Amino acid sequence: MNILSALTETLSDAFAKCGYDASYGVVTISNRPDLCHYQCNGALPAAKAHKKNPLAIAGEAAALLQGDGRFSSVETAPPGFINLRLSDVYLASLAKDMAADERLLLPLMERKTIIVDYGGPNVAKPLHVGHLRSAIIGESLCRLARFLGHKVIGDIHLGDWGLQMGLVIAEMEERGLGADGVTAEDLNEIYPAASAKAKTDAAFAEKAAARTAALQKGDPGARKDWASIMSVSKADLRRSYDILGVSFNCWYGESDADPYVPRVMNILQERGLLRESEGALVVDVALPDDKEPMPPMLVQKTNGADIYGTTDLGTLLQRKELFDPDEAWYVTDNRQAFHFKQVFRCAKLAGLLEKIQCFHFPFGTMNGKDGKPYKTREGGVMRLNDLIDTVVENALRKVNESDIPMTGEEKTEAAYKLGMAALKIGDMQNHRTKDYVFDMDRFLSSEGKTGPYLQYTVVRIRSVLAKAREAGIAAGEILPPETDAERDLLLALPLVSDALLRAFSDKAPSVLCETLFDMAGRFNRFYFEHKILQCPGHALRASRLAMLGLVDRVLTVLLDILSVEIPSHM
């Protein structure tokens, strides 16, 4: 079991035995590390409820813990804190338990089937920086949920059915381009051109809308163009996501939801939810106690074409039938919060949510140093591939400054892994829901809270472990800590399972980043102060090697959840 739950159980018991409510026994990580490792503040509210002296209540509960070998001290402090220190022997045994447990002491959870909708690229449109966060945050949430034991289906949810398809098809027609001869480079240029044109050229905009409708109605010409755009674009997208280390279980798109749309419309019709409004079909989703104005959700445009809300409903029905999930997560930027609010309400009215719980887990914007959405120097939208190239290029420069001898191949590998880690940790160390400032120099630095710092820590550990293997030195039993540096390192280990649980409940990869930096810092201090291979005494050396092995595994597991890879040298 995770340590906080275990300690809380103990304290809850103690409170209950003293005649107070067990809920006062909540234990938290100490905010006064100089005084204790863990603390319980429950005596303060208990005192209020029972009109007694809080310090006396704390004393009653604390008295029951005396003699418990897990603690080196159980003290009370005014006005009513209970301060707990873990004993060295217990710390060593916790580390041993953890080393023997694949799941790092995580409690078993009820296994759920979760479909995660992330990535969300548009076919025929180049990926830009706005797609980065959905991809890496979504990927991390998938991996986290899987590590906790859930069945997770990651779906890219391609935007392959909307107006952008009509725009591209219309532009291809105007240029007299055959559907077969299109390349990814063409597409990257055609969409922005067509999109710009539609804004000034009303006739073209109408044509694009008509092509969109034709595509959705099954027009053979439009379908043929669409199919060739799809195959070219998907191959291109696959390459980009491979580079990012993001892998989806499914590559369904809005087009795959299309067959479900008529059924959704039927359901809406049968339930009497459809209403005509200004030539379009809408569903009223307002509730009596809404504070904000809640306009009806549009499900069919005046020209008969579907709109994204409709395809989202179709997708939900598709997912329900294909996967029968318990939960559906949508990882998109927070500007879509209102949209999902409408969709979820509509889905509920349509009876699609009897079993599925839908959640929108939004994220903030990636800004430049000026605090505005990140742009190229020219003020345009930054392509994701360009951003990746630049980061890897800069990482290579850093790698070339390294004192460690590396082959050209190793340098390339290191530059790629460092660059990706810089991007990912730079992003995910910030809380998901907040905007953040993208600063490549800062993210790529080896100093500070960066991906490369974490990677360097693991590389060092593995270097020592490799030397131990070469010398035939085996790891042994983890001994109780004798120095502050050892103790601090061992204290960090049991926090990991709690961090995983918190990251999961908040859907916040940043929690794992915090844990990683904390543990890496403690390890680097330990490493600086102690010799491992040349330390006095076989038992001590074997114990420290075992600690290194465990720290290596813990860091690797956490980094893998964040899809950060470790270079062999740096």
Add this chain to the structure above:
RNA sequence: GCUCUCGUAGCUCAGGGGAUAGAGCAUCCGCCUCCUAAGCGGAGGGUCGCACGUUCGAUUCGUGCCGGGAGCGCCA
């Protein structure tokens, strides 16, 4: 205008009804004859946007205001 969100050290950010509000960067000062110094230690730096309220206790909760960002039916 309405709704949501953010405002914490010079900068980038954690935290969160309780004991002295934490990191990293930057600045300054130290540490490699020794397992990767892309490392480690130390110092300075804060009326937690403002006001009022709830509370034994508010930076944290509530209300109002100020300031930034976003959303508010035929793009996704």
